[in-house]
Amino acid sequence: MTDKTPTPTFEESLSELEAIVNEMENGDLPLHTALEKFERGIKLSRQSQQSLEQAEQKVKILLSEQGQETLTPLKQDDNN
Template identity: 65%
Template sequence: MAEKKNPPSFEETLAQLDSIVNEMESGDLPLQDALEKFEQGIKLSRMSQKALEEAEQKVHILLNEQQQETLQKFTPDDTDA
């Protein structure tokens, strides 16, 4: 029976995405390789986004279980710039 491969962690996904970005920014990739890296980057980006959405959902569930306030939308302070 074949083992089911676990998906990479959020941190691993970000590291792979960072590596792809660095490779593509170098400008040394042939067009076909660049397209393949771009496609892989899109997949990794979607995986990361999904992981973040799942983490946010878990936080909401935990807050609801504790009957605490709901999360507020984050709005960055313009004064920090």
């Protein structure tokens, strides 16, 4: 049986992960629920990392197409 739940966007994953962290930091969850939340948090973390890696790969491809191998750091203003 396959999971047909749609994969959340990066922003949705991050928001849900923040909510889980807040719930777990509160410390009022029963052990079983805390473990379920932890497992969900790990899954969201992995999905978010994968999304970031895919975005980074796309940036690298776009830069390569432009003949530029790496990102150029922003110049910082001396007033900051």
